[in-house]
Amino acid sequence: xxxxxxxxxxxxxxxxxxxxxxxxxxDIQVGDDLSLTYRFPKEFLGDWQALDAAMTAEAGRMLxxxx
Numbered sequence: 001x002x003x004x005x006x007x008x009x010x011x012x013x014x015x016x017x018x019x020x021x022x023x024x025x026x027d028i029q030v031g032d033d034l035s036l037t038y039r040f041p042k043e044f045l046g047d048w049q050a051l052d053a054a055m056t057a058e059a060g061r062m063l064x065x066x067x
Contacts, residue, residue, distance in 0.1 A: 005029075007026075007048050007049075007052060008026065009024050009025065009026040009040075009045065009048070010024065010025055010026075011023050011024040011025075011042055011045075012024075017042065021041065022039035022040050022041055023039075023041070023042055024039065024040050024041070024042050024044070024045065025037055025038065025039045025040070026038060026040070026052070026055075028052070028055065028056060028059070030056070030059040030060070030063065031063065034063075036055070036059050038055050
C-alpha cells in the first residue's frame with residue numbers, strides 16, 4: 001500500500017455479527033478535513049483491496065459531483 005495508511009476494519013463478534021447485514025466498518029480519509037465510515041459484510045474482508053479501492057473511488061466521484 002505504499003505510503004498509505006494500513007487497512008484497518010472493525011467487525012462485530014458473534015452473536016451480534018449474525019444479526020447484522022454489515023457487521024464490519026472502516027473509516028477512510030476522503031478529503032483534508034473529511035472522513036467516511038462505511039459498513040460491509042465480513043465476507044468482503046477477503047477482497048479488501050478491491051472494496052477499499054471502490055469505496056475510495058466512489059467517494060471521490062461524489063465529492064467531485066458535489067453530492
